[in-house]
Amino acid sequence: MTVRTRTPSIFRPQKPIDQGMLSANRALVDDINRRNLLRGAISLGALTMLTGCDVSEEPSVQSALRAVSSWNDGVQELLFRKQHLAPTFSPAQVVKPPRFNAYYDIEDVQPIDSATWKLELAGLISDKRPWTAQQIYQFPEQEIIIRHICVEGWDYIGQWSGPSLRAFFERVGADLNAKYVYFICNDDYTESIDMATALHPQTILATKYAGSPITDPFGYPLRLRTATKLGYKNAKWVKAIEVSNDFRETYWSERGFNWFAGI
């Protein structure tokens, strides 16, 4: 069993958030808060009566369920076949455009300006110089036509290309014996995968979909695409990659979804 410790993220903002906007509109904010608090209290009470309590939220039950989920991480690690290839498909079966999914709507996607974007490298990597979009797009490409499977149950076949993560790691001198690879995204999303998955022959840093650069909603300029994980592990709008031996919760695992999420 892996011992997991929480370490503060090196990507945590150094300066506190600017409160100027709040102070300038103090009166309005207070007014909204008072009204919403009243309304919220009433509807929350009504909701509790309607739905009752979910036993899953009981701290002891939740920690037991999460312990089983952690145990399942270990089982999945054992079941993982490092060189076993996922089925691939023909270009004719590719769905265009890919299916959008995030914890927010497609209209709320914040596009990245590739002129200023850089891929930062951190942790157990010997050459941590950041990569520009242009440099990344010049890296030898690998193409995979694989099935994307969402934890919700839907799936589609997508055609992705970009640098193989293994080749990229070999180039920058990442510690291939480290345990975890973290992806820090342009929104507040984070994901991490085990090193075995990172080195799988069908794990790439995707820059293109169906032969053209990925569009904004699907992770431009760079996203992770691995054939052996559920959709939510495939971080979009990646701005930093960190290699580490320390386990930290990620966006969805913190909220109770299974961390390993292998398929």
Add this chain to the structure above:
Amino acid sequence: MSTAAVTSLARNEQRLHPLPLRIMHWINAIAIFIMIGSGWKIYNDDVILGWLHFPDAIVIGKWAQYGLQWHFFGMWIFVLNGIAYLTYGIVTGRFRQKLFPITFSELLATIDDALHFRLTHDDLTVYNAVQKILYVGVILVGILIVITGLCLWKPIQFSELASLFYNFQTIRVIHFLCMAAIVGFVVVHVSLALLVPQTLVAMVTGGPVVDGITARTAEPVPAPMPSPKPAPAPPPAAAVEPPVADSPPQGPTNEPT
């Protein structure tokens, strides 16, 4: 002599539902409850049938992640208990004894009895043809739901197994249909158990004592061995069998062939 016979009978006493079987039955009931309730929650995130959305009041887990947590916890109970049950049924010969053979003529006779309201439940130790088919059927569905479940959980690691089915959505549909079949079975099973409450009592207390010799009437009784012990007395059938209802004996159609 008579005291010795009674002690020997008590020592070999075998109930209709032996204790391990009762334990496995109720563990399975809990596992099925967890798996179906949480499965409905997971289903709701991406419905297969546009009109079918399970109400929040009957699913397990308020949020998707709770449904998933319960499902991937319940699977261990369902699978490990299921393996124990199948092993037990095969090793002890219970499946062979209780569920087989199922003959077509027996099925016709059961249907005929049912249509003439002649089905009786005086003897809980013998299953009619419809019961046998339902029990064998639900065991097979249980195996299929685990296989499709494995394929949904690990479609890549178990890609050879998953390739037996057409594609990922086909596996989901089969997994869903197995659930529907199990729900259908549970509705019938629980309704009938409530209609004939002694079956429910039997699954708690063990039910009537079944004697090893009477249970194998089809086999020739071995000749008494020359030994200082006297040959076993004929089983006191009336004493160990459940009380027979006051109705006149039914035709031979109710008896196993």
